[in-house]
Structures are given as C-alpha cells and as structure tokens.
Amino acid sequence: MELRQLLQGVNMIGNKADQTGDVSSVCYAADQCQPGSLFVAIPGLAHDGHNFISEAIKRGARFIVHQKEINVPDGIIAINVSDSRRALGLLAKNYFGDPSSRVTLIGITGTSGKTTVSYLLESILTTAGFRCGVLGTVNYRYNGKILPAPNTTPESYEMQKILSEMVSSGVTHVIAEVSSHALDLRRVDDCDFDLGIFTNLSPEHLDYHKNMEDYFRAKKRFFTELLPQSKKVGPTKMIINADGPWGQRLLREVQTPAQAFGMEKNNGVTVQHEEITLKGIRAEIQTGGQKIAVTSGLIGRFNLSNILAATAAASVLGVTPSAIEAGIQNLSCVPGRLEKIDSSAGIHVFVDYAHKPDALKQVLQNLNKLKQKRILTVFGCGGNRDRSKRPMMGETSTHYSDLTIVTSDNPRREEPLAIIGEIEAGIDQEKIRKVPPEHLAFADDAHTYTVIADRKAAIVAAIRVAEPQDIVLIAGKGHEDYQILGTSKVPFDDRVIAAQALQERFPAITEVASPVFSLADVLTATGGSLIAGKKETNIYGVSTDSRKIYEDNLFIALQGENFDGHTFVQKVADDGAACVIVSDVRKIDPEKIKPCVGIIEVKDTLRAMGDLAHAHRQRFSIPVIGLTGSSGKTTTKEMLSCILEQERKVLKTQENFNNLIGLPQTIFRMTDQHEIVVLEMGTNARGEIKRLTQIAAPDIGLITNVGPAHLAGLGSVDIVREEKGDLFFNMIPSGIAVVNLDDEAVCKVSERWFGRRVTFSMSAAADVGVNDIRKNGARGTSFNLLIGGRAHKVDMKVAGIHNIYNAIAAAATAVACGISFESIRRGLTLFHAVGGRMEIIKLQNGAYLINDAYNANPASVREALLTLKDLKNAHNAFVFLGDMLELGEAAPEMHRRVGMLLATIGVTAVFLQGDFADVTAAGALEGGLPQEWIMYLNDVEETIAFLKRQLRKDDWILVKGSRRMKMDRIVARICEGFGAEKTEGKTAVH
Numbered sequence: 001m002e003l004r005q006l007l008q009g010v011n012m013i014g015n016k017a018d019q020t021g022d023v024s025s026v027c028y029a030a031d032q033c034q035p036g037s038l039f040v041a042i043p044g045l046a047h048d049g050h051n052f053i054s055e056a057i058k059r060g061a062r063f064i065v066h067q068k069e070i071n072v073p074d075g076i077i078a079i080n081v082s083d084s085r086r087a088l089g090l091l092a093k094n095y096f097g098d099p100s101s102r103v104t105l106i107g108i109t110g111t112s113g114k115t116t117v118s119y120l121l122e123s124i125l126t127t128a129g130f131r132c133g134v135l136g137t138v139n140y141r142y143n144g145k146i147l148p149a150p151n152t153t154p155e156s157y158e159m160q161k162i163l164s165e166m167v168s169s170g171v172t173h174v175i176a177e178v179s180s181h182a183l184d185l186r187r188v189d190d191c192d193f194d195l196g197i198f199t200n201l202s203p204e205h206l207d208y209h210k211n212m213e214d215y216f217r218a219k220k221r222f223f224t225e226l227l228p229q230s231k232k233v234g235p236t237k238m239i240i241n242a243d244g245p246w247g248q249r250l251l252r253e254v255q256t257p258a259q260a261f262g263m264e265k266n267n268g269v270t271v272q273h274e275e276i277t278l279k280g281i282r283a284e285i286q287t288g289g290q291k292i293a294v295t296s297g298l299i300g301r302f303n304l305s306n307i308l309a310a311t312a313a314a315s316v317l318g319v320t321p322s323a324i325e326a327g328i329q330n331l332s333c334v335p336g337r338l339e340k341i342d343s344s345a346g347i348h349v350f351v352d353y354a355h356k357p358d359a360l361k362q363v364l365q366n367l368n369k370l371k372q373k374r375i376l377t378v379f380g381c382g383g384n385r386d387r388s389k390r391p392m393m394g395e396t397s398t399h400y401s402d403l404t405i406v407t408s409d410n411p412r413r414e415e416p417l418a419i420i421g422e423i424e425a426g427i428d429q430e431k432i433r434k435v436p437p438e439h440l441a442f443a444d445d446a447h448t449y450t451v452i453a454d455r456k457a458a459i460v461a462a463i464r465v466a467e468p469q470d471i472v473l474i475a476g477k478g479h480e481d482y483q484i485l486g487t488s489k490v491p492f493d494d495r496v497i498a499a500q501a502l503q504e505r506f507p508a509i510t511e512v513a514s515p516v517f518s519l520a521d522v523l524t525a526t527g528g529s530l531i532a533g534k535k536e537t538n539i540y541g542v543s544t545d546s547r548k549i550y551e552d553n554l555f556i557a558l559q560g561e562n563f564d565g566h567t568f569v570q571k572v573a574d575d576g577a578a579c580v581i582v583s584d585v586r587k588i589d590p591e592k593i594k595p596c597v598g599i600i601e602v603k604d605t606l607r608a609m610g611d612l613a614h615a616h617r618q619r620f621s622i623p624v625i626g627l628t629g630s631s632g633k634t635t636t637k638e639m640l641s642c643i644l645e646q647e648r649k650v651l652k653t654q655e656n657f658n659n660l661i662g663l664p665q666t667i668f669r670m671t672d673q674h675e676i677v678v679l680e681m682g683t684n685a686r687g688e689i690k691r692l693t694q695i696a697a698p699d700i701g702l703i704t705n706v707g708p709a710h711l712a713g714l715g716s717v718d719i720v721r722e723e724k725g726d727l728f729f730n731m732i733p734s735g736i737a738v739v740n741l742d743d744e745a746v747c748k749v750s751e752r753w754f755g756r757r758v759t760f761s762m763s764a765a766a767d768v769g770v771n772d773i774r775k776n777g778a779r780g781t782s783f784n785l786l787i788g789g790r791a792h793k794v795d796m797k798v799a800g801i802h803n804i805y806n807a808i809a810a811a812a813t814a815v816a817c818g819i820s821f822e823s824i825r826r827g828l829t830l831f832h833a834v835g836g837r838m839e840i841i842k843l844q845n846g847a848y849l850i851n852d853a854y855n856a857n858p859a860s861v862r863e864a865l866l867t868l869k870d871l872k873n874a875h876n877a878f879v880f881l882g883d884m885l886e887l888g889e890a891a892p893e894m895h896r897r898v899g900m901l902l903a904t905i906g907v908t909a910v911f912l913q914g915d916f917a918d919v920t921a922a923g924a925l926e927g928g929l930p931q932e933w934i935m936y937l938n939d940v941e942e943t944i945a946f947l948k949r950q951l952r953k954d955d956w957i958l959v960k961g962s963r964r965m966k967m968d969r970i971v972a973r974i975c976e977g978f979g980a981e982k983t984e985g986k987t988a989v990h
Helices: 049-058 084-095 114-127 156-168 180-184 212-229 245-253 301-316 321-330 357-370 389-400 416-424 455-465 494-505 519-526 565-574 605-617 633-644 662-667 688-696 717-729 744-750 801-816 821-830 858-872 888-905 917-927 940-950 968-978
Strands: 025-027 037-040 063-066 077-080 104-109 132-135 140-142 145-147 173-177 195-198 238-241 258-261 269-277 280-287 290-296 339-341 348-352 375-379 403-406 448-451 471-475 482-485 488-491 516-518 529-532 538-540 554-556 579-582 598-601 624-628 650-652 676-680 700-703 736-740 756-760 768-775 781-787 790-796 839-843 848-852 877-882 909-913 934-936 956-960 980-986
Touching: 025 084, 037 049, 037 084, 049 063, 063 084, 084 156, 104 114, 104 212, 114 132, 114 173, 114 301, 114 321, 132 156, 140 156, 145 821, 156 173, 180 212, 195 212, 195 301, 212 238, 212 245, 238 245, 238 301, 245 258, 258 269, 258 301, 269 301, 269 357, 280 301, 290 301, 290 321, 301 321, 301 357, 339 494, 348 494, 357 375, 357 389, 357 471, 375 389, 375 455, 389 403, 389 416, 403 416, 403 455, 455 471, 455 494, 471 494, 488 821, 516 519, 516 605, 519 529, 519 538, 519 579, 519 598, 519 605, 554 565, 554 605, 565 579, 579 605, 605 662, 605 688, 624 633, 624 688, 624 717, 633 650, 633 676, 633 801, 633 821, 662 676, 662 688, 688 717, 700 717, 700 801, 717 744, 736 744, 736 801, 756 768, 756 801, 768 801, 781 801, 781 821, 790 801, 790 821, 801 821, 801 858, 839 968, 848 858, 848 968, 858 877, 858 888, 858 956, 877 888, 888 917, 909 917, 909 940, 917 934, 940 968, 956 968
Parallel strands: 025 037, 037 063, 063 077, 104 173, 104 195, 132 173, 195 238, 238 258, 348 471, 375 403, 375 471, 403 448, 554 579, 579 598, 624 676, 624 700, 650 676, 700 736, 736 756, 848 956, 877 909, 877 956, 909 934
Antiparallel strands: 132 140, 140 145, 269 280, 280 290, 339 348, 482 488, 516 538, 529 598, 768 781, 781 790, 839 848, 839 980
16 A cells, blocks of 8 residues: 555654655564564553564564654654554554444443443344444454454454454444443544443453543543544434443433433333343333333343343344344353353353452342342452452452352462452451361351362362252353463363363263154154044153153154064053054054053154154254264264354264164254254265255264275275265255365265365365374374464364364364354363273373274274374384274275284284284285284283283383274273273374
C-alpha cells in the first residue's frame, strides 16, 4: 500500500515526513517485520517498542512511526506522532480497508455477563440467518474457525485484521466484548459500532484503574465518545442495564438514544413472569409491546438479565421474536459460565468464571435460592492482580456456602499460601469454623472452611465430600484450560478435573439410555405385523440378551449360528418384557405368553433392529460421525472422542460394538444429553458398511485407510476398498467426507464423493498436516499439527508414526465438526490409548512390555514392529507373535512377509504361536534371522523362565496377535512373572 494512503488521518508532528513509498506490511512487534514493513513503536506496560527499532530495521522495516525522539539510518523514513498507540489503530484501519464499515458491529462492555450475552446474541443472530463473528474472552470465532483469545478485546491492529478476515469470509454481524483496558488503551477507537451494550459495573481491575470512578470513566467512553462518533446510522445505538446505580447514571449522562432493560417493570425490555430452577429458565419477556416466551438451559437470575440484554439488542437489530425465542433455546450452555458437569450420582457440579466479589456473590445468591441441600464452593484468587478483592471473596464464599475450600487460582509469581492468607483475612473466624482438610465435612450447626492449596486436590476433595442433591461450585477459572504458575502456563481445566473426580468416585454409575417407542412406532419403523398386544403400549429400552431384561423392555429375538433368541421369548415375557420381535411366530407359543405382552413378527429380526435404531437416530439433529478403516479406527475413534469431549457431550462406540448388532445398541443409547455421536463401523463381509451407514445416517464420514484385513470374508484388497468406500457412497449428500490423501485406495473411493471434504496428510498439502515430528521413546511423540496455516504443538503420550496418522485423522474429523484448534491440541495431549493396543507397561526390572494383544492384521503388525524398532534403540527386543486371522488365501504370504520384516527389526528372540507359525518362521529365516533366535510358544512357563534369564533393564517385549489367539494371557503371565511397575503412555494400532 502507498504510504501516503496509509497515513490518512494520522496526526503527524513537525516536518512532514516523505510520504512516498510502498508499505509491505504494518507491524508493532519487531520480530514480525520484513522488507518494506512499517514499524509502529509503542510504549507498553512491560516493554517499549522504541527499544526495538533497530531490530525492526535489521529485519527490513523501511518506515518507523514513533512518539519519542529517535535517530534512524539514511534510507529509513521516520514519522513522528503524538501517540503511536493511537496511530496504530488508524494505520490498521487504513491498511485493512476500514472493515468495520462493512459489517454490523455490536460491542458489549461491563464487568460481568459480556461473554454470556455474546453467546446468546450469536445464537439468536445465527438462528435469524445471519453469519456471525465473535471476539471475546473464550476465543475469537467465525465460520467454524476458532482462534485463541490472548485478550478479551484484540489490540487495534489485530482488531482491524480479524474484522477484515471476517468480512472477506462473508460475516455479516460481529459481536465484540469490549474491555475497560481496550477502551482505556483505545484499541477500538477506529471501529464504527452499530450498537453498544452495557451489562453492569462492580469492582474489578482496580489494580489497573485507580478507583471505581476511573473504571466507570473507561466504560463510559464507549457510550459518550465512540458510539456517538460512529458513522453508522440507527435509531438506537445503546442498550443499557438500568437495574444498578452505574447503569442508571450512564442513562442520565449519555446524549444518544438508549434502550433500557432490567428486571424492574418500568424498563423498555423487562420480565413479566419467570421460573428459574437447576434445569434452567422459563420466562416471558416484554419488549416494545411484544411478548417473547423464553426457555433456556442457562441457570440463575443473573442469566435472565443477560437474556434481557441479548433480547433488547436483537430487537433493535430487527430480529423477529420467533428467531429470538429459538436462538435463546438453542444455546445449551456458555463455556465456563455456571457450566454444569453432568453426574449420574445426583450431585450438582458447576464450573464458573466468577473471579471477582460481585460475580461470586451473584452466583452464590442464585444457587442458594435453588439449592436442594447444601452448597460447597471451591475458589481462589489470582496472583499479581487486585489484592483488595481477596478478603471480600473470602467473606462472600463463606457467608453463602455451607462449606468452602480455599485453594489456588492462577498464583502467577506470588506465593499461593500468601494469597490464601489474604483471602482468610476476610473470613469471620468467630462465625465460620476452620476445619483440617483431612477431616473435611459439612457441619450441621455452622458454615465451615478449609485450605487446600493444590487446586486439583481441592476439586477432588469437594467431589468426595459432596452427597446427592448438594451443589458444588468451582469458581474462578471457568473456561480456562491452563493454570499460571510463575510465568508458565500448565494444562489445567476445572471441568476435566471435576468430571474425572466424579468418575473416580462413582465408577459403577454409567450412562443408561432407554429409548421409548410405542408399538405403533415399532411397527412403522420395522414394517412388522402386530400378532398380539396394543399399538398404544410403550416399550422402554431395547434388549437382545435374555439375561438382561428390565421391566417394559423390548426384546429382539436375534438368530445366529449357535443361538436362537426365539428360544428365550417365553422367559423374557415372564421377566417383564413389554414386547418381543420375532421372525417366525411359529417358533413360539403366543397362547402361553401374557396377553399384555406385544408380539411383532418381521421378516428379519437383525434388519428390524437396524431399522428401529435408524428411527431413533432420526429423532436427533446432533452430528453423527461414522468411522471405518482397515486399521487405526478404534484408536482414532478414541482420540477423536477425547478431542470432542473438550467441548461437547459425546456418545461413542464402546468396546467392539461396531457391527450390525453393536452399532444399533450404541444408537439406542442416544439421549437429549448428547451433543455429538462417534460410531465405529467394522466389517468382515461385503455390504455391511453400506447397511451400517444406512442405519447411522452419519453427517461426517472418515475412512482411516484401506489394507489387507478380513480377506477371508472380503476376498481381496480391491473389495476391501469398495466395502470401506460404501461409507462415503451412502452418507447424506450434505455430509462431509474426511479423506486420507496418503492412502491411494481412500483417494480413489473419494473421487466418487461430490460433497464437502476435509483432507489430512503427512506429506501432501492438506487441511490438516504435520511437521517437526520428534520421537520421545516410551514417553510418546511430539509434533506440530498444521491446521489453517498455523502450527499447533502437540505432545502425545503415545509412540509410533502410525499414531500420528491416527491423530491427524482425528484432528481432521474434529475440524469438520467445528472444534477449536486449542481443543484439538488439548484432546490429543490428554489422550491415553485403549488397553491392549500398543499399551506400554514398565516392568519392575526396568524393562518395557508392549501389550498389543487386542488384534492383528498385516498393517498393524508392521506398524507395531517398526515402532518396536524405534523404541528399543540398542537394547534387546523379544517378540511374541500369534497368527493374523481372517486373511483367507492370502494368509501364508502375509505371514511370510511378517517373518521377513522380523529379520530387519533386530530382535533378540521371537516366539511364534498358531497354524502359520512355521510360515512366519520360514520368512524370518529367509530374511536372515538366525534359527536359534526363532522359538515356538509351546510352554509358557519355559518361555517366562527364558525371559527371566535374558531380560534386562531397558529391554523391550512386544506381544501381538489376532484376538482369538488370546495373546493377552501371555501379557498377564509376563506381568505376573516380572511385576508391572506402572503404565506409561498408552499407544494404539487398531
């Protein structure tokens, strides 16, 4: 851009600088400069940009904007301004073409509620058909793209840059949280806002602002300076909360027309009726003579105030009442804002961002009105921040909570116990009894508190002491997925810790879903005939196991090679089943079955089960992911689920429930509590993937890879390719195919998919890629995950290149789901593989055992052996191999090739088992492995004795084979013989 054009509106001092020349980029960080850049030197709170001018010039900067006296070399154009921070905003506005003029820009400011109002307004505007972008505390997001938010409101340059990107991608409305820091530092002064929202004001950031008056002045600037000077024209530019004194004062002092909202009936937008419970909010809102019926999953009266703010703003923007109602209802929760952590145990666990006295008071006051039993609060205060709020928060928590655990928040550079001491100073020691953490309990006669400085231990302690109907509030960090210790950020998420603590305390409580169908529904779904019973009868839950029948279940009489469910129809009817589905009524005696039990006859009970599962799946609009492949599918499913669980409530395939019986059983577990479903699809016969896809109707499909697996049933790799490809061919047309660009067979079938796709690759240009791979031995692997042109560092607790493929497959699928890059990174970092899939176990003598006994095919055996080669380095390696089954005529050749590969790994000894052991041994000999290193697994005890003589510290053992070879018994015997010290990172092949 021409310098003269870039400098329009910038107030320069003294002699006008030469304004000729082309500017390649604008930057205010010297390390971002390049040849032809314009560098803006800004005095900051921690660093002064004037000290980095020489570095900027070294990197190629040709133009320097400064407010202090400087000397620059010949050929460098210096532009002196009175305020370089202010100049940066104008320069960025010019450089990016004034993007705020091309969108509807809404600013939200206030102490609390900004984030929740932004989420509500986003949901409403999206429901109304607009394309939204959001800039806020949780993240910056638009069009499915999610960026981390270093600040609630971006610096002026980033603000203009991201607004420009949003405009280019078709965004029509941008919702921005505008902080007091941003207003004071003039980050948004060069944006033209259409509408401003004031939520409330209470003490906060008083370490930055001198006092409340100064804090109010910063907020007030938005309404008295920025909105009036905006070039946008509208009848109303301000939405102000009139419930508090600061909002009332603001209404008196602004000159521009404003819409007041609040709980008081004299406001323009107010509440007529309200019902608030632990399940959410139902209310009737009055606005401009119209009534809007609100149903929301948000909790608390303060959230009703946030709903009023969003409703008022949407009404001013011309959104219809029906879209407002639907948009509010569509928002199930706001990350870290009184976010509920589900517990089947009946404990109400909430995570909230309340980190200031008024916010904590508001949350606890609301929860006290809703509590069924007692309230337990876990909170701390941040280090190197406003110290005056610490005793106030101690007083607030202990006053409103039956039990308080004072802990750490983000201590930063302060000593955690010193911060806790200042919190305790506000606790009335005469009324609130302090109890030792080892004797933590509620008291009947008083409120109590304790100190547990370790935040994780504090959360776990709270979950352990809580009982059904108690409320546990974990306050302060909300959506944050880190803790700041010193100057370092370490991974930490209150929500994850709380969920883990609940699972550890209540391991026996699992998700039980009981789909409800009337017999009429069943008949419609299956096309069956009603032999007995009434169409109005309801069934609750579906079972195919006569040993697990519950009252009013539907029993489906499946048939197999070694069983026939018709044999058990009489039993299940006597045990309380409400209905049975049979394929041949002649196999049962209807006269002996209770008259109240429904009997439905179908042509094929297995097909009927799939049809009924499909009918249940159609009840839900949540995304369903179908996933298949010759290897890697289970691990990829688990990785993907771990990623998705960072943001959504996931239903996934359990164990090996991936066939025509297991997949419907997983679908029957779908409830309205789930937000996304991950279904693994397996096959060993032609046509099964097609049928599974028809049942599941996935929105997103992933084929991990295609290789020689299940050839006994499928015949050839070409048929395997077509079988796996049926996932793409039978998805809904509006779905998304996730394509492995490095797998020729997957690419070939994807050519017949004409819908949207997301690609991944280790080498080719793709939507998701990887570089800078580092192998960390038993600790796992590290790499850069490449998404959207950005690198995201991932440290995985799993080993093997194949697992990086699994990771990028999971990441690409998560991208298709609209998951944030940070959640993808965090999910992969937290991932631990399923047992039996390259699970690394450290033995007590210091050696390592790789338990990969779950299953085997040629591809997974190859990857396991190559991973072993990487891990063992110069140490000894012992391999236990069982046969690879279901390979048909290709079995001998496949086992011979495995033997030849064994000879290249550098093994000390190999122990073979199965019908093809001789073939594998012959291949190993052919490859050059000495005869004396090849043994047969005839006597397990002899083998263990051999290992005890040979196995040393840092040596490795690999155990692998198809499931029916029962190699897991070898693993158990080795662990028994040597002792398993601990489990390292778990890796996976399948």
